[in-house]
Amino acid sequence: MDRAERPDDPGMPGATAGVDEPRISAAVREILLAIGEDPDRSGLRDTPDRVARAYAEMFSGLHQDAADVLGTTFDLDHEELVLVKDIPFYSTCEHHLVPFHGTAHVGYIPSHDGRVTGLSKLARLVEVYARRPQVQERLTTQIVEALVTHLAPRGAIVVVECEHLCMSMRGVRKPGTKTVTSAVRGQLHDPATRAEAMSLILGR
Numbered sequence: 538m539d540r541a542e543r544p545d546d547p548g549m550p551g552a553t554a555g556v557d558e559p560r561i562s563a564a565v566r567e568i569l570l571a572i573g574e575d576p577d578r579s580g581l582r583d584t585p586d587r588v589a590r591a592y593a594e595m596f597s598g599l600h601q602d603a604a605d606v607l608g609t610t611f612d613l614d615h616e617e618l619v620l621v622k623d624i625p626f627y628s629t630c631e632h633h634l635v636p637f638h639g640t641a642h643v644g645y646i647p648s649h650d651g652r653v654t655g656l657s658k659l660a661r662l663v664e665v666y667a668r669r670p671q672v673q674e675r676l677t678t679q680i681v682e683a684l685v686t687h688l689a690p691r692g693a694i695v696v697v698e699c700e701h702l703c704m705s706m707r708g709v710r711k712p713g714t715k716t717v718t719s720a721v722r723g724q725l726h727d728p729a730t731r732a733e734a735m736s737l738i739l740g741r
């Protein structure tokens with residue numbers, strides 16, 4: 538997709554590029570009819586259009602590129618771990634289209650040539666992949682792979698902790714359960730380096 542067609546800010550609320558809102562709106566009207574509701578009653582009259590706008594925002598990551606987010610780098614002589622932890626995010630379970638949400642911890646050891654990115658870009662990277670129909674495992678590996686591809690780090694680690702509402706509000710109905718996934722690359726495979734990163738992530 539042409540950059541000009543895309544919102545410049547991956548976290549921008551209401552980003553709609555690439556999403557067919559009238560089609561979502563028509564489908565939501567059908568869902569309301571299918572559950573036995575009256576989509577023309579006053580409280581629901583604007584709901585299909587509202588949901589369309591909300592979906593455009595929730596799935597805007599489908600039309601954004603990690604390359605744009607991580608494209609801005611600068612040289613810095615730092616050879617140790619850089620970690621942004623406790624990044625809150627919301628995503629959408631691709632099985633049930635209900636939210637899963639929690640925190641992501643994203644760390645990397647910069648490349649030998651000292652290529653680093655701005656700290657906020659790590660949080661923006663999480664948004665690019667969270668704002669899509671997702672599963673937690675793929676979200677985790679997509680983030681770590683983007684770091685490897687665009688920053689060529691000596692090592693990278695991503696840990697994601699989430700509650701899945703499809704397990705809380707329906708189905709097995711176990712609110713409060715947390716799913717933890719991790720992905721490591723390069724020097725973060727080294728047990729001592731990995732243990733240091735994990736102790737920083739867990740705050741111990």
Ligand SMILES: Nc1nc2c(ncn2[C@@H]2O[C@H](COP(=O)(O)OP(=O)(O)OP(=O)(O)O)[C@@H](O)[C@H]2O)c(=O)[nH]1
Pocket residue numbers: 630631632671672673674701703704707708709
């Ligand atoms: N591995 C993985 N599973 C997920 C994720 N999000 C939801 N699921 C699971 O996807 C599975 C879908 O199972 P199905 O049997 O096809 O669907 P279902 O009948 O609605 O399953 P229940 O949720 O058990 O009622 C469920 O076990 C969900 O817990 C995720 O991010 N990763």
Ligand SMILES: [Zn+2]
Pocket residue numbers: 630631632633634635701703704
């Ligand atoms: Zn689900």
